[in-house]
Amino acid sequence: MGFIAIDVETANPDMASICQIGLARYEGGLLTEEWKSYIDPEDYFDDINISIHGIDESTVKGAPVLAQISQQLHGFLDNRVAVCHTHFDRVAIQQAFEKYRIRHPSCDWLDSARVARRAWGEFAWGGYGLYNVCAALGYEFKHHDALEDAKAAGHILLAAIVRSGLDIEGWIKRVRQPIDPDKTSSGAAIRRDGNPEGPLFGEVLVFTGALEIPRREAADMAARIGCQVGSGITKETTLLIVGDQDIKRLAGHAKSSKHRKAEKLITEGHAIRILRESDFKELAALSE
Numbered sequence: 001m002g003f004i005a006i007d008v009e010t011a012n013p014d015m016a017s018i019c020q021i022g023l024a025r026y027e028g029g030l031l032t033e034e035w036k037s038y039i040d041p042e043d044y045f046d047d048i049n050i051s052i053h054g055i056d057e058s059t060v061k062g063a064p065v066l067a068q069i070s071q072q073l074h075g076f077l078d079n080r081v082a083v084c085h086t087h088f089d090r091v092a093i094q095q096a097f098e099k100y101r102i103r104h105p106s107c108d109w110l111d112s113a114r115v116a117r118r119a120w121g122e123f124a125w126g127g128y129g130l131y132n133v134c135a136a137l138g139y140e141f142k143h144h145d146a147l148e149d150a151k152a153a154g155h156i157l158l159a160a161i162v163r164s165g166l167d168i169e170g171w172i173k174r175v176r177q178p179i180d181p182d183k184t185s186s187g188a189a190i191r192r193d194g195n196p197e198g199p200l201f202g203e204v205l206v207f208t209g210a211l212e213i214p215r216r217e218a219a220d221m222a223a224r225i226g227c228q229v230g231s232g233i234t235k236e237t238t239l240l241i242v243g244d245q246d247i248k249r250l251a252g253h254a255k256s257s258k259h260r261k262a263e264k265l266i267t268e269g270h271a272i273r274i275l276r277e278s279d280f281k282e283l284a285a286l287s288e
Contacts, residue, residue: 001168002027003081003110005154007146008092009053012046013242015088015279016095018066019045019055022147023076024154029161031154035076036147038063048263048274053144067100077105081168085130085153086113087199088273091282109286110168112153112160114175114199119160124179126202129271130156198226199287204236205229208258209243211277218277225287233261239273241280 005024011017019041025033040060050056082105084090090109097104116123116133123133130152131143139155142148161167166174178197194201205227211218218241219229230237240262246255255263262272275283 001081002032003083003154003157003168004076004107005083005112005150005157006077006089006093007084007149007153008089009055009144009146010049010092011041011043011055012049013274013276013279014043014095015092015275016099017041017043018092018096019060020053020146021069021073022145022150023073024147024151025076026154026158029158031151034147034151035072037069039069040065048266051267065100066096067102070097070100070102074103074105077107080107081110081172082107083110083112083153083157085111085149085156087111087283087286090286091279094282095279108172110157110172111175111199112156115160115171116156118174118177118179119163125196128202194223194226194228196226198224201226203227203238204234205239205241206231206233206237206258206262207241208256209246209277211241211243213277213281218280221281221284225284233258233265233272235265235270237262237265237270237272239275239280241275241277244277 003026005026007022008018009020011019018039020036020038022036023034024031038055038060040063042065045056082090087109094104113128116128118124120133120136122136130149133156134141134152137155137159139152141152157168157171160171203226205222206229207215207218222229227239233240240258242256242259259274262274266272
């Protein structure tokens with residue numbers, strides 16, 4: 001069975017603000033087609049996002065909006081297995097299609113990060129980011145280019161298939177099972193330091209701004225999917241969740257102290273992803 005590997009880059013913390021998409025088609029274990037496009041997100045570009053992927057307003061000038069290439073994306077993804085590394089790209093696709101009131105692609109999603117956590121013991125409980133896994137596999141690529149990242153996710157899945165002997169259908173079933181089938185930590189009580197079987201175990205998450213749901217409920221949600229919930233931004237933080245109202249009101253200008261501190265750490269080389277609350281809730285729903 002073949003599959004489509006996909007990755008996106010976004011213009012700002014709103015995951016619907018896709019500014020680049022990369023797709024790689026694999027058949028019989030071989031890369032058979034590549035496709036990449038810049039996208040006009042019809043939204044502002046945040047300086048932090050630009051510093052990560054190098055895409056700004058001038059880059060996407062004249063590029064299509066998502067609605068103009070939606071049929072092409074459906075052609076790639078419908079009735080296929082779509083592979084991405086963690087569910088962030090899946091959520092971005094879903095939110096962007098919602099933004100334009102377009103039918104979501106009809107595909108089966110497979111998270112290559114969850115695959116890596118089960119295929120290689122050293123990634124079971126941490127260090128399973130795209131760059132780290134590919135470095136261990138000896139696969140070199142240009143990180144934060146959508147097509148390059150998509151192919152990296154595809155390479156991880158192919159390597160896991162070879163290592164395990166499981167085919168794609170087998171991996172779709174395997175990622176729904178405990179990381180170590182001989183141990184059952186998934187039944188443990190919800191902990192603020194994160195469920196170790198959760199798909200985002202190892203992520204250190206902090207909330208800022210006015211959330212629609214109570215902080216306690218949001219923290220429990222994060223812990224269920226594996227995140228350690230912190231009260232302040234540190235060098236260990238990997239996710240900052242910002243209230244939707246703050247994202248819309250501030251439009252990337254005046255930001256909370258946590259937001260500013262996170263951005264400072266990002267500029268110093270720390271891997272922190274900034275998401276709005278709506279995208280976090282969607283990510284949590286897909287991860288459970």
